[in-house]
Amino acid sequence: MTDQVLRGRVLTFFDHPTSLADTDSFGYWEDGAIAVLGGKIDWRGHFSELPERYNALPVTDHRPRLILPGLIDTHAHFAQMGVIGSYGAQLLDWLEQYTFVQETRFDCDDHSGLIASSYFDELILNGVTTSVVYGTSHKNSMDAFFAEADQRQLCMIAGKTLMDRNAPDDLRDTAQSGYDDSKALIERWHGKGRLKYAVTPRFAISCSEAQLELAGTLLKETPDAYLQTHLSENQIEIETTAALFPAARDYLDVYEHYGFLGEKSLFGHCIHLTERERAAMKDSRSVAVFCPTSNLFLGSGLFDYAGMSDEGIRISLASDVGAGTSYSMLTTASEAYKVCQLNHYGLNPLESFYLMTLGNARALSLDHDIGTIEAGTSADLIVLNSIATSAMNIRMEAADSLTDELFILQTLGDDRAISATYVAGNRFK
Ligand SMILES: [Zn+2]
Known part of the structure; x- marks a missing residue:
């Protein structure tokens, strides 16, 4: 039974805050109430104005805690739980030494199910209720992932990685098997419950032209599916891509050629984009995914948040677990702040909490x-x-405003600062 009223300090955003003083960008109710019916929000506002029709519902009083929308992570690899925090490598070595070795284990249904379940447990602990996830190249890893997400009523976007070259034998699919497996997963899971499919070519280096072509076909055949891949994370990656695709104008052009750009397309990292690539990202309304803990951990570079934002490029925030080092979006926002500091931009806490929600x-x-x-x-x-x-x-003894409190939460908070997580009205923490 999820029908209930939650009482607490309610905070939700209406728009992108332009500054710390932008009080129109959010709604805040010091003694707020949220009426939940059938897993959906039916009403929210001041507790004193709660309509009589909700009088029979049980009330859970969370005061003086803050109630916010569940946090959203827009890029993660659930199969990398076993390698998070592995020492001493940059992108391509990291993939070879740690990631690919770990991902070969996902040929096994039991292992995939166990890690999918552990991954969702970790998300709930951290207040993350939606994540956009890369699987491994094994179809069964995604079946296990989606089944577990569906059972928990989670809104998840995910896909099987496509990789038919430059990877170990037991991780490689073929252009055709990658297409067939993705197609079967789309038919089984895309639109089931709260699940959505993302066509997931890992990155240009690991995909042949035939595979990229068929990924483009999948997108044409399923126009409401997402596309996720990696773009311009590391200099050696960029040079390797240029050598593999000599006809492409630049890295993004490889993807552009196969019809990957668009408003449901998520490009992880985007650290070293050229002017032309940035213009193409903007014009296509594609999303540049900012993964600060990962970019710092792998020494990839500093994402130009302010510059790309000013140019009108759509940006999202993400953990990139397991190259990213935290499941917590609070920690992720804290590291985003530091990356922006190094680029001489002060990412304010309203903006951080807007991004996470x-x-x-x-x-x-x-x-x-x-x-x-x-x-x-x-x-x-x-x-x-x-x-x-x-x-x-x-630290809170010195806090003098809601924005100060939010900044404390992101700077010092982690899973311990999440006292409850509700998914479709069901309390899981
Ligand atoms: Zn990634």
Whole structure:
């Protein structure tokens, strides 16, 4: 039974905050209420104005905690749980030494199911209710992933990675088998419950031209599917791609050629884009995915958040677990702040919390369902505790505003600051 009223300090965003003073960009109810019916938000506002029709519902009182929309991660690799925090490599060596070795284990249904389940447990602990996920090249890894997500009623976007070259034998598919397996997964899972499929060529280096061509075919055949891949993360990766695709104008052009650009296309990293690539990202409304902990961990470079934002490129925020080093979107936002500092831009906490919620929902074209607390959207909600640790408690004594509190949450908070996670109205933490 999910029908209930949640009471607490309710915060939701309406638009991208332009500054710390932009109070029109969000709604905040100091003593707020959210009425949940059938897994959806039916009403929200001041508790004192709760309509009588909800009087019979049980009330869970979370005061003085903050209630926000569930957090959204727009790029992660669930199969890399076993290699997160592996020492001493940059992108291509990291893939070879750690990632590919780990991913070969996902040929096994039991292992895939176990890790999928552990991954969702970790997301719930961290208040992440939607994630955009790369599987491995094995079809069964995605069957296990989607089955587990469906059982938990989670809104998840994911796909089997396509990789038919430059990878170990037991991870390589073929252009045709990659197409066939993706097609079967789309038919089985895309649109089932809250699940959506992302066509997932790992990156240009690991895909033949035949495979990229068939990935483009999958997108044409399933126009509402997503596309996710990696782009311009590391200099050696860029040079290797140029050598493999001598006819392409630049890295993005490889993807452009196969029809990958568009508003449901998510390009992970985008650190070293040329002017032409940036213009093409903007014109196609493609999304550049900012993965700060990963970019710092692999020494890939600093994402130009302010520059790309100013140019009108759509941007989302993501963990990129397991090259990313934290499942926490709070920690991810904290590292995003530091990357922006190094680029001489002060990413303010309103903007960070917007990105983790409505901003990422917009990047996924899912703001009609997630990332917000509006009537008719799914009751994916989290409760944040700003005094979860003694260090936070001490710092909170000096907090003088909501924005200060949000900044403390992102800087000092982690899974301990998430006191509750609701998915479609069901409490999982
Ligand atoms: Zn990645």
